[in-house]
Amino acid sequence: MARHGLDDIQVANQVIGATKIGRLLDLAEYLGPTGRISCAVDSLAGAAALSAACVRRGVRLGVLVEVDSGLHRCGLASVGDVAALSRAVMGLDGLDLLGLLTHAGHAYGAKTPEDVRRIGTHEGALLAGMAETLRRGGIPIGTVSVGSTPTARHAGEVAGVTELRPGNYIFNDMTQVALGVASMDQCGLTVLATVISTPAPGRAVLDAGAKALALDKGAQGSTLLQGHGTILGKRATLARLSEEHGVIEHQGEQFVIGEKVRIVPNHACPVVNLFDYAWLVEGEKIVGRVGIAARGKMR
Amino acid sequence: MARHGLDDIQVANQVIGATKIGRLLDLAEYLGPTGRISCAVDSLAGAAALSAACVRRGVRLGVLVEVDSGLHRCGLASVGDVAALSRAVMGLDGLDLLGLLTHAGHAYGAKTPEDVRRIGTHEGALLAGMAETLRRGGIPIGTVSVGSTPTARHAGEVAGVTELRPGNYIFNDMTQVALGVASMDQCGLTVLATVISTPAPGRAVLDAGAKALALDKGAQGSTLLQGHGTILGKRATLARLSEEHGVIEHQGEQFVIGEKVRIVPNHACPVVNLFDYAWLVEGEKIVGRVGIAARGKMR
Numbered sequence: 001m002a003r004h005g006l007d008d009i010q011v012a013n014q015v016i017g018a019t020k021i022g023r024l025l026d027l028a029e030y031l032g033p034t035g036r037i038s039c040a041v042d043s044l045a046g047a048a049a050l051s052a053a054c055v056r057r058g059v060r061l062g063v064l065v066e067v068d069s070g071l072h073r074c075g076l077a078s079v080g081d082v083a084a085l086s087r088a089v090m091g092l093d094g095l096d097l098l099g100l101l102t103h104a105g106h107a108y109g110a111k112t113p114e115d116v117r118r119i120g121t122h123e124g125a126l127l128a129g130m131a132e133t134l135r136r137g138g139i140p141i142g143t144v145s146v147g148s149t150p151t152a153r154h155a156g157e158v159a160g161v162t163e164l165r166p167g168n169y170i171f172n173d174m175t176q177v178a179l180g181v182a183s184m185d186q187c188g189l190t191v192l193a194t195v196i197s198t199p200a201p202g203r204a205v206l207d208a209g210a211k212a213l214a215l216d217k218g219a220q221g222s223t224l225l226q227g228h229g230t231i232l233g234k235r236a237t238l239a240r241l242s243e244e245h246g247v248i249e250h251q252g253e254q255f256v257i258g259e260k261v262r263i264v265p266n267h268a269c270p271v272v273n274l275f276d277y278a279w280l281v282e283g284e285k286i287v288g289r290v291g292i293a294a295r296g297k298m299r
Numbered sequence: 300m301a302r303h304g305l306d307d308i309q310v311a312n313q314v315i316g317a318t319k320i321g322r323l324l325d326l327a328e329y330l331g332p333t334g335r336i337s338c339a340v341d342s343l344a345g346a347a348a349l350s351a352a353c354v355r356r357g358v359r360l361g362v363l364v365e366v367d368s369g370l371h372r373c374g375l376a377s378v379g380d381v382a383a384l385s386r387a388v389m390g391l392d393g394l395d396l397l398g399l400l401t402h403a404g405h406a407y408g409a410k411t412p413e414d415v416r417r418i419g420t421h422e423g424a425l426l427a428g429m430a431e432t433l434r435r436g437g438i439p440i441g442t443v444s445v446g447s448t449p450t451a452r453h454a455g456e457v458a459g460v461t462e463l464r465p466g467n468y469i470f471n472d473m474t475q476v477a478l479g480v481a482s483m484d485q486c487g488l489t490v491l492a493t494v495i496s497t498p499a500p501g502r503a504v505l506d507a508g509a510k511a512l513a514l515d516k517g518a519q520g521s522t523l524l525q526g527h528g529t530i531l532g533k534r535a536t537l538a539r540l541s542e543e544h545g546v547i548e549h550q551g552e553q554f555v556i557g558e559k560v561r562i563v564p565n566h567a568c569p570v571v572n573l574f575d576y577a578w579l580v581e582g583e584k585i586v587g588r589v590g591i592a593a594r595g596k597m598r
Contacts, residue, residue, distance in 0.1 A: 194316045
């Protein structure tokens, strides 16, 4: 199989289970000795399983120890636990300890841009500080990797941070706008929908519901968002979604049956995941189509 | 193209816009003169566009006038409006007025099984009553079609109702259990997930998040559901979903990294829509695979 100019692939997640580890190591073989593939670990059990598979396959895998910087999802919280797992990884065949990784996704629960900044600065400082502590203990931490579109600009200003992993920024969405991270004209993904019903005053119905716009209302307890996306050029609220319908509430705005509207969704990522293709447009002109290759491939 | 034993296809929704009408009438041609295809209408504009397209294509289309029985989505609320649109449809070429249709989806906001019964009985009585009124006015209403898995058994007991359109019942889910509509052992769809992290006491993390389980917490303002699905055989709450992670909160329950768990989702329908295949199982044995043909096809 020909390589396509890929040098490094990082899976910023725990890879657990024989099937997934097998697919990860297929990628390691595909990259060959000049590329490097890595994933996160936060348990000795996970690291040991990766090591055993690497030895069987005769490949090497980079590993980043995941740190919990406040999201309370995956990752170890105490520097002692992080150091202990890092040392354990150093002793496991087939694995290369690359560094530390965290994701301050709790920034999505922030109420103000100042909260976002505070969380981002903490994310960077916590990880850079842990890296320094580990290095003083003789653990060779290279990569110090932080993440999330809201926090990247803040965490990235912290000395010692070597890698940013924003993802949503490629499109942005109403969540980023609400957090003060992006402006409306920096939102690059919209859902095109058709008005299919105007059955009562103040109500219009779209042919786009939760299967087109997803139900995200802001993560981590956020209360910043109103409705299920912003309808461009209209004074109206996309108040309710059912599977195939979006119900608009308005006060005298004009909606005509058959009219098409564009919606900036609350969260662009799951919207992309709902479609087989994204269409590239310049104004109203379609200039290309991109397949959503990875969606629906969970197994 | 060979027909596959399809006699009647009903699209219980407004079909608006040239592309969608074109696809609907492709189906009408596919069925040929012995089958019948129908859709809902709730506006003269929508009905007129269908009529014009039918005339151009030389096909006939069945039409059901949609009534709002309390969901306040599509559909006309007053019997006067329903009668007027029905008469208008009778005068449009290419269309056959079949009857009336409603969907009491507001039953999903019910707090008790008694609420569900009340809403379902009202759904049936309202539509059957409107049908009788229209018939007395000389409008030939045949089909009296009600919907929704929670209300079907109640609306279906009302004299004059001729058609039930439950959908979710094929799988059921935690929403139906919470409403008292189904028992746990009547839930036929589960999501198989792997424990990928147990980073802190009382917390375990799955490799199934919103892209596997959807974010539904019960429609129409329901507050009956706790968490994002039920983990079979565990005393634990699936407390938070991010895109690729599900965070479990528990008090001393055992979760081992690499362990697989089965989750009955809150809402089975959008879960099916997130995958390319559903796997048929008998116990732990896979006995078949079914493609999710229609997902991702919105356009």
